[in-house]
Amino acid sequence: MAGTTGFSFSDTIAGYVVRFDSGARLLRLKTADGREFEVSLAGDPSAELVRNLDEPYIDASGHIDEMLSPGRFLFVYGVHYPERDGRFEAKRLVFLGRGAEDYRFEETGWWIKQIESLADFYKRAQFGDGPVDFTEYRTEIRLGGDKTASHVQETDTISRLVYGMASAYLLTGKDEYLEIAERGTEYLRKHMRVVDTEEDVVFWYHGISVDGDSERKLFTSEFSDDYDAIPMYEQIYALAGPIQTYRVTGDVRIKNDADATIRLFDKFFKDEEQGGYYSHIDPILFSPDHESLGENAERKNWNSVGDHAPAYLINLYLATGEQRYADFLEYTFDTIADRFPDYKNSPFVQERFFRDWSHDTAHSWQQNRAVVGHNLKIAWNLMRMNSLKAKPAYEELARKIGQIMPAVGSDVQRGGWYDVVERVKQGDEETYRFAWHDRKAWWQQEQAILAYLILNGTVGGDENLREARQAQAFYNTFFLDHDEGAVYFNVLASGTPYLLGTERLKGSHSMSMYHSAELCYLAAVYNNLLINGREMDFHFQPDPTDLPGRTLRVSPDLLPAGSVRIASVEIDEKPYEEFDADELTVHLPDVQGRVKVKVRLRPVNRK
Structure with missing residues (x-):
């Protein structure tokens, strides 16, 4: 039997067109790190335009020659033949826009449409066509939206769904999304919240196990890293959805829960002597040093110190403007800027610590490894905080992370960002090995x-814009599930979806609607308001009597002072003039009951 000899493999190249020889059907591409590849188009590859969720396939196969203009960024998927002069034969081309300088994900409504599609997927998956009944909620959701046999409802994943729905309402004003956010918040308060009147705190169950009409409370975490303990990050993320809902509604009960949970953090997780917050406490004595915690005793990590800000604390400050939340944020970022950099030993931050802030390099799965996304998350949130209270340490560290990370954490050939890598090189190796x-x-x-968008939107820089575009291009090309809806958990290095184990799921302990919705919300804000100078609408539905002084605060994020102002306001679909355009506040009418508020924000030219 005849067969093909020689070694070959499929792969992806993300690059900028250097030149294209139409007659020879040869394309020269330059990758992000400056390497050039010759790609053969002799096999008549297909070509398409990147598309958003719920958009049809957009064929560009008949326009390949005219679209391959110098400088255009695109993805080429094909077959590499290393034993045949290293030839790379293209099989599929993906263009990011119709023009060479066009990127479709920078369209005004791109991310708004995407969050709508995400919300519709998770609404359908969890509640079908019936009423919004959170007794039907399940943590595990299959690829197409079906539920698994697991009947555990995890507090954090409900909260993350609530966050996504509240964010979708903020951008679209669709009542169906707010209904889910509010009912989910009520369900959390009724079923997952514990009010400890003696200690004057609130804490949250890991979840509940549902069996028919009965439910069993799961007090401690059942996740392997945190088993039989109360991890700080689960308490943190229990607040994420309710606080985003609070931004929309101003429901004072939510704020009271948040304040009581912060008292829990300060009373039982905070290290008053050495600073920072412990990662775990035991469920009996609420102690961070009990022997039952094993290797989690007296430990601090990125989640316990840094996750307050993006999960709930920035949003709590945006909704209230209260100085105590600003002080908490400052304490958080001062700790990060002081303790996390470790540039004498590694280009990556240190993420795990003992009580005295010495480095824990042997903990569980992490060992001395770096989570690439945590480094980027620090840069993104430092720049948010820098808009609230500017400090040289914040901006310097964010800029440094932004400059260092592409070479050590991104895929400079294919695009996209890796997961976990070794923090130090092994021997004489030139790269940081994958974990x-x-x-x-x-x-x-x-x-x-988000890191590179906010860096570009606040301090500028062509490199920051290029990294932001390349990251958005990879995500929108390879992570959107056009067959089943929502986004994939993981893809292979080449961009092919990885669909095994829990990474096949659209809902799990690690995945709900949080990160994908947060991306849509803030990518829309940064692209439109900070970078491209476009107006945006935001929607709220408060009861004026719930808000101090009937004042609604409408800043969409921590943005540079004076970068955005209110252009117009509507209340119950009628023009309304009582607002402070520069302070981003609306003075609501003296009425009982809820009002629908639509606020149009306009970017201010700061150049």
């Missing part, structure tokens, strides 16, 4: 996109 695999997770792409 387990070279796959790319959806949430780490989010951190890269």
Whole structure:
């Protein structure tokens, strides 16, 4: 039997067109790190335009020659033949826009449409065509939206769904999304919240196990890293959805829960002597040093110190403007800027610590490894905080991370960002070895996109814009599931979806609607308001009597002072004039009951 001899493999190249020889059907591409590849188009590859969720396939196969203009960025998927002069034969081309300088994900409504599609997917998956009944909620959701046999409802994943729905309402004003956010918040308060009147705190169950009409409370975490303990990050993320809902509604009960949970953090997780917050406490004595915690005793990590800000604290400050939340944010970022950099030993931050802030390099799965997305997340959130209270340490560290990370954490040939790598090189190796695999997770792409968007939107820089565009291009080309809806958990290095184990799921302990919706919300804000100078609408639905002084605060994020102002306001679809355009506040009418508020924000030319 005849067969093909020689070694070959499929791969992807993300690059900028250097030249294209139409007659010879040869394309020269330059990757992000400056290497050039020759690609053969002799086999008549297909070509398409990148498309958003719920958009049809857009064929560009008949326009290949005219679209391959110098400088255009695109993806080429094909077959590499290393034993045949290293030839790369293209099989599929993906263009990012119709023109050479066009990127479709920079369209005004791109991310708004995407969050709508995400919300519709998760609404359908969790509640079908019936009423919004959270007794039907399940943590595990299959690829197409079906539920698994697991009947555990995890607090954090409900909260993350609530966050996504509240964010979708902020951008679209669709009542169906707010209904889910509010009912989910009520369900969390009724079923997952514990009010400890003696200690004057609130804490949250890991979840509940549902069996018919009965439910069993799961007090401690059942996740392997945190088993039989109360991890800080689960308490943090229990607040994420309710606080985003609070931004929309101003429901004072939510704020009271947040304040009581912060008292829990300060009373039982905070290290008053050495600073920072412990990662775990035991469920009996609420102690961070009990022997039952094993290797989690007296430990601090990125989640316990840094995750307050993006999960709930920035949004709590945006909704209230209260100085105590600003002080908490400052304490958080001062700690990060002081303790996390470790540039004498590694280009990556240190993420795990003992009580005295010495480095924990042997903990569980992490060992001395770097989570790429955590580095990027620090840069993104430092620049947010720098808009609230500017400090040289914040901007310097964010800029440094932005400059260092592409060479050590991104895939400079294919595009996209890696997962976990070794923090130090092994021997004489030139690269930082992958911990387990070279796959790319959806949430780490989010951190890269937001980090470079906000860096470009606040301090400028062509390199920051280029990194932001490349990250958005990879995410929108390879992570959107055009067959089943929503986004994939992981893709292979080449961009092919990885669909095994829990990474096949659209809902799990690690995935709900949080990161994908957060990306949509903030990518829309940064692209439109900070970078491209476009107006945006935001929607709220408060009861004026719930807000101090009937004042609604409408800043969409921590943005540079004076960069955005209110252009117009509507209340119940009628023009309304009582607002402070520069302070981003609306003075609501003296009425009982809820009002629908639509606020148009206009970017201010700061050049």
